[in-house]
Amino acid sequence: xxxxxxxxxxxxxxxxxxxxxxxxxxxxxxxxxxxxxxxxxxxxxxxxxxxxxxxxxxxxxxxxxxxxxxxxxxxxxxxxxxxxxxxxxxxxxxxxxxxxxxxxxxxxxxxxxxxxxxxxxxxxxxxxxxxxxxxxxxxxxxxxxxxxxxxxxxxxxxxxxxxxxxxxxxxxxxxxxxxxxxxxxxxxxxxxxxxxxxxxxxxxxxxxxxxxxxxxxxxxxxxxxxxxxxxxxxxxxxxxxxxxxxxxxxxxxxxxxxxxxxxxxxxxxxxxxxxxxxxxxxxxxxxxxxxxxxxxxxxxxxxxxxxxxxxxxxxxxxxxxxxxxxxxxxxxxxxxxxxxxxxxxxxxxxxxxxxxxxxxxxxxxxxxxxxxxx
Numbered sequence: 001x002x003x004x005x006x007x008x009x010x011x012x013x014x015x016x017x018x019x020x021x022x023x024x025x026x027x028x029x030x031x032x033x034x035x036x037x038x039x040x041x042x043x044x045x046x047x048x049x050x051x052x053x054x055x056x057x058x059x060x061x062x063x064x065x066x067x068x069x070x071x072x073x074x075x076x077x078x079x080x081x082x083x084x085x086x087x088x089x090x091x092x093x094x095x096x097x098x099x100x101x102x103x104x105x106x107x108x109x110x111x112x113x114x115x116x117x118x119x120x121x122x123x124x125x126x127x128x129x130x131x132x133x134x135x136x137x138x139x140x141x142x143x144x145x146x147x148x149x150x151x152x153x154x155x156x157x158x159x160x161x162x163x164x165x166x167x168x169x170x171x172x173x174x175x176x177x178x179x180x181x182x183x184x185x186x187x188x189x190x191x192x193x194x195x196x197x198x199x200x201x202x203x204x205x206x207x208x209x210x211x212x213x214x215x216x217x218x219x220x221x222x223x224x225x226x227x228x229x230x231x232x233x234x235x236x237x238x239x240x241x242x243x244x245x246x247x248x249x250x251x252x253x254x255x256x257x258x259x260x261x262x263x264x265x266x267x268x269x270x271x272x273x274x275x276x277x278x279x280x281x282x283x284x285x286x287x288x289x290x291x292x293x294x295x296x297x298x299x300x301x302x303x304x305x306x307x308x309x310x311x312x313x314x315x316x317x318x319x320x321x322x323x324x325x326x327x328x329x330x331x332x333x334x335x336x337x338x339x340x341x342x343x344x345x346x347x348x349x350x351x352x353x354x355x356x357x358x359x360x361x362x363x364x365x366x367x368x369x370x371x372x373x374x
Contacts, residue, residue, distance in 0.1 A: 006051035007159050007220040017233060023128025023250075025052035028233040037236035038330040041206055045165035046232040049224070050205075054131030055158050055214065056138065059107045059121040060149035066142055067122050071101060072262060072279070074272035075122070078103035083186045083201055086270050087262045088126075088134070089279030093286055094259040097134065097249055098267070099124050100203060102188055123154075123199070123214070127249040131155040141278070159220035163227060164210030164240075172200065172211045175226050180211065185374065193223050205237065207244025207373035239327050242336060245297055245368025251308055252295065252324040252338060261286050264340065266295045266368075293321070294346045297368035299336050304356035306337035306363075311355040320345060323354060329370065336370050337363075 003026040006012075012019075017028035028049065030037065040046040058067060067075040073086035083102040087095050102125075106118025126134040135153040142149055163172050173181050176191040180200055183189065188201035196219045204210035215223045238248070247253060247267065253260040262271050263286050273284050300306060306326030311319045326337030337354070345352060350365040 004052070006049055007217050008049050008051070008224055011221055011224065012049065012231075015231060017231070020234065022234055023052055023130070025128055027052055028231075030233040030235045031231045034233075034235040034239060035330050037230055037232035038239050040230035041165045041208055041232060041236065041240055042331055043166070044229070045163060045167040045171050046230040046236070047224070047227050048162040048164065048232045048237055049159070050162050050212070050237075051159040051220070052128040053160050054126035054128070054134060055154040055160070056124050056126060056131065056135055057121070057152045057154050058124070058138065058149055060119050060147075062142075062147035063120045063122055063149045066138065066145075066147050066149045066151075067101060067124070068275055069145070069277050070138060070141060071099065071124070072271045072277055072283070073101070074275050075101060076275070080105050081187055081189055083188055083203060084270075085186075085267075087267060088137075089262070089277070089283065090255065091279055091282065092259075093261045093279040093282035094255055095253045095262060095265060096255050097126050097130055098247060098270075099126050100201075102199070102201060104199070105190070125160075130249075157217055159215045159217055159223075161213045161215065161224060161227075162204050162206075162210060163213065163229070164204045164206040164208050166209060167229075168208070168210040171227060171229060172213075176200065194226055196223055198223065205244075205246060206240040207246070207369055207371060208240075209374045238325075239330055242325050242327050242338065243329055243331055243369065243371045244373050245338070245370060247295075248325060258322075258324070258340075260295075260340070261291070263287060264291045264293055264295060290343070292342060293340045294343055295324070295338055295340050296346050297336065297338055297366045297370060298352060298354070298363045299332075299334055299366050299370075300354060300356075300361050300363050302361040302363075304354070304359070304361040305335045306339075306354045306356065306361075312339050312341055312363075313353045313355060313360065314345065315351055315353065317353065317360060320352075331371055336366070338368070341365075
């Protein structure tokens with residue numbers, strides 16, 4: 001299968017970006033260096049092309065019920081302009097994906113007058129390469145439950161950019177005709193950027209303040225060019241999110257190779273058990289009984305860099321877990337990582353070992369995020 005390409009593939013190539021395959025997409029992994037890009041986001045501002053993320057649009061009389069029954073959080077609490085982080089789980093409560101759900105302005109039904117009022121409308125963002133399967137899941141359950149909602153996969157209609165860092169608010173506000181500085185975290189609005197209508201949310205994946213812009217595909221190059229700041233690739237995006245203790249689908253959880261519930265993965269706060277959703281009953285049992293393993297952050301004390309798949313052992317060298325994510329933290333200049341361990345080893349300060357290239361390296365469990373975040 002040929003790789004999908006973001007609308008700015010040619011522009012990134014001209015800028016000298018290096019590329020990598022991610023989720024079936026050909027994406028820039030770095031433009032200058034991961035350290036340079038990482039530092040720009042922590043100290044000033046950087047911009048990421050994240051057009052590989054999915055865009056699923058849901059509207060209609062039963063849109064709220066459909067979203068409520070297929071995501072773990074309480075969608076009914078969202079007012080227009082609100083968003084929330086949620087998990088998508090199977091009947092066993094295992095995470096299929098994580099996502100952000102946006103409540104868009106209500107849409108007027110086709111053929112209805114404006115006076116009739118609008119229908120609830122949502123946009124949610126599944127991870128790269130999962131948009132088609134997620135779209136099919138929504139359609140299948142909609143039909144099974146007999147709900148009235150339109151579900152459209154609009155991934156190839158929109159680009160998505162993330163402007164992140166302490167100076168992000170000033171930079172984005174300068175570019176928009178309407179002020180966006182009053183938006184709180186996880187709030188969003190439509191705003192025009194040099195005449196282009198964009199959905200702008202105060203969300204991100206770096207641990208810093210910032211905004212994500214959903215832009216018409218045809219206007220992507222124009223909008224991107226308006227932001228005079230450091231372009232950043234997926235390499236810096238990874239080091240930034242690990243420092244912030246944020247999950248990466250397919251690495252920190254995987255339904256097939258490493259099935260995990262939200263409670264194991266440390267995102268139990270996304271589970272609204274007072275609502276009805278696929279996997280709810282299983283997750284209620286998990287909460288009542290507790291988990292046997294938890295995702296923890298750790299820092300290597302000895303020299304070395306932890307990587308995905310490395311063994312975690314106790315001090316007697318017995319394998320007790322696996323590294324899911326790891327890096328040399330550019331901000332801390334220390335090797336850090338995430339991994340699942342039995343709950344008795346999950347307390348911050350606990351001494352562990354990570355097997356790096358056949359050698360045991362001393363590690364210590366740390367509270368995440370590893371850095372101060374917004």
